[in-house]
Amino acid sequence: xxxxxxxxxxxxxEGPVTLLIATRKGAxxxxxxxxxxxWKTEGPVFLGHIVHHMVLDPRDRRTLLVAARxxxxxxxxxxxxxxxxxxxxxxxxxxxxxxxxxxxGRVVDHVFWLTPGHAGDRDVxxxxxxxxxxxxxxxxxxxxESVAGFNDHPMYPAWTGGEQDGTPDGPKLHSILxxxxxxxxxxxxxxxxxxxxxxxxxxDWKPLNAGCRADFLPDPYPEYGHDPHxxxxxxxxxxxxxxxNHCGIYRMDRREGIWVRIGESMPKDVGDIGFPIVLxxxxxxxxxxxxxxxxxxxxxVSPDGKPAVYVTRDSGQxxxxxxxxxxxxxxxxxxxxxxMAADAHDPVGVYFGTTSGEVWASANEGADWTCIARHLPHxxxxxxxxxx
Amino acid sequence: xxxxxxxxxxxxxxxxxxxxxxxxxxxxxxxLDRRFPGIRFRMIDEQGSIRRHVRIFVNREQVMRLDAPLxxxxxxxxxxxxxxx
Numbered sequence: 001x002x003x004x005x006x007x008x009x010x011x012x013x014e015g016p017v018t019l020l021i022a023t024r025k026g027a028x029x030x031x032x033x034x035x036x037x038x039w040k041t042e043g044p045v046f047l048g049h050i051v052h053h054m055v056l057d058p059r060d061r062r063t064l065l066v067a068a069r070x071x072x073x074x075x076x077x078x079x080x081x082x083x084x085x086x087x088x089x090x091x092x093x094x095x096x097x098x099x100x101x102x103x104x105g106r107v108v109d110h111v112f113w114l115t116p117g118h119a120g121d122r123d124v125x126x127x128x129x130x131x132x133x134x135x136x137x138x139x140x141x142x143x144x145e146s147v148a149g150f151n152d153h154p155m156y157p158a159w160t161g162g163e164q165d166g167t168p169d170g171p172k173l174h175s176i177l178x179x180x181x182x183x184x185x186x187x188x189x190x191x192x193x194x195x196x197x198x199x200x201x202x203x204d205w206k207p208l209n210a211g212c213r214a215d216f217l218p219d220p221y222p223e224y225g226h227d228p229h230x231x232x233x234x235x236x237x238x239x240x241x242x243x244x245n246h247c248g249i250y251r252m253d254r255r256e257g258i259w260v261r262i263g264e265s266m267p268k269d270v271g272d273i274g275f276p277i278v279l280x281x282x283x284x285x286x287x288x289x290x291x292x293x294x295x296x297x298x299x300x301v302s303p304d305g306k307p308a309v310y311v312t313r314d315s316g317q318x319x320x321x322x323x324x325x326x327x328x329x330x331x332x333x334x335x336x337x338x339x340m341a342a343d344a345h346d347p348v349g350v351y352f353g354t355t356s357g358e359v360w361a362s363a364n365e366g367a368d369w370t371c372i373a374r375h376l377p378h379x380x381x382x383x384x385x386x387x388x
Numbered sequence: 389x390x391x392x393x394x395x396x397x398x399x400x401x402x403x404x405x406x407x408x409x410x411x412x413x414x415x416x417x418x419x420l421d422r423r424f425p426g427i428r429f430r431m432i433d434e435q436g437s438i439r440r441h442v443r444i445f446v447n448r449e450q451v452m453r454l455d456a457p458l459x460x461x462x463x464x465x466x467x468x469x470x471x472x473x
Binding site: 016070072073074076089091093095096097098099104105106107108186 | 394396397425426430431432433434435436437439442446458468469
């Protein structure tokens with residue numbers, strides 16, 4: 001496979017980093033100093049709410065959206081236009097259309113994923129839900145409309161596989177990606193369902209799973225039905241896609257259209273199963289992953305109780321273990337698909353949060369790790385943001 | 389009529405009891421949503437069903453449908469079903 005070196009366009013960030021921490025019991029801000037050496041925990045906001053995602057709008061660096069629900073109440077989205085000082089609820093949260101009389105309609109259980117729209121589409125946001133649904137807002141997240149081209153697609157039932165076919169917390173639509181060259185070119189990931197692509201702003205969709213394995217299905221290489229845990233598009237090289245899948249780590253050059261399993265070169269005793277995968281914003285050949293035990297009953301913890309991040313700097317041909325500072329043994333971390341992030345500094349800061357409420361940080365691209373917060377609730381998501 | 393509001397919904401009403409009108413439970417909830425925008429969707433899903441962990445009682449009898457009739461002297465209690473962890 002021959003892939004030319006892509007153009008590198010973005011320059012490193014220099015401002016302080018804020019980690020946006022979404023947990024099962026509310027959301028917190030972890031604010032770093034300019035050297036990313038000391039961190040201050042602020043919050044909570046929405047204490048007791050189940051917060052699946054908190055995302056900063058990079059177009060103004062002040063608007064925050066939060067996907068929330070409580071154990072008792074329905075799902076909603078909260079918005080702040082002043083960097084979290086005050087919040088208002090969406091006046092029309094994501095919801096499926098009402099079904100015709102006598103038919104069973106779909107109900108959004110929770111909003112799982114939030115993605116700001118294209119840089120040129122100010123105020124546009126996308127949301128992914130459980131069960132799988134795609135929603136769009138054109139007013140900064142205040143009102144949300146069903147993306148009918150996906151949610152009502154004739155193939156939707158086959159692609160999504162029904163409500164029993166998903167994660168233990170319900171089937172999800174996630175990894176909503178927008179091609180920075182073309183606001184009409186979108187990708188989504190579904191657990192389960194696979195990766196799908198639209199070239200007309202969501203009007204129609206096609207599966208994009210060639211080369212990707214689904215060893216839990218009778219046909220291990222089906223057209224759809226896969227389980228991508230997290231899918232990424234490189235902002236400086238938008239034809240380069242990565243995914244951490246239920247069945248390994250993959251890379252695609254979109255011009256070729258075939259997923260190539262790059263996790264085969266991981267150590268065999270660690271494997272290439274995991275949930276998150278993180279990009280280096282200026283180097284499309286570099287990604288970080290957090291391997292987890294995917295053997296037998298899928299413990300979903302660090303293999304052998306020895307947590308480590310792995311990095312490739314050559315598009316997956318080789319991987320290096322990064323564990324300095326992490327517990328050497330008896331540490332059974334689980335890191336969810338949204339709970340690992342990288343900042344835009346040089347060197348890149350890499351961060352992950354565990355289901356046991358710890359946040360770990362590295363200010364040198366994973367070479368050294370420090371625990372910067374503990375005793376938080378079960379962490380669902382981390383975003384590394386530079387707020388204005 | 390009096391409507392008793394559970395704690396998870398008091399961020400909308402700012403009080404534990406509100407006065408509201410409606411000939412049915414559905415009309416009552418629509419009236420509450422006009423006054424406290426967003427409150428209905430937290431209790432009722434987009435298909436018109438009462439959410440799994442929400443219970444509505446009229447004069448201490450649980451109602452399961454939004455077309456359940458109401459009178460001016462009725463008391464309505466919205467409760468959160470048990471769900472923890």
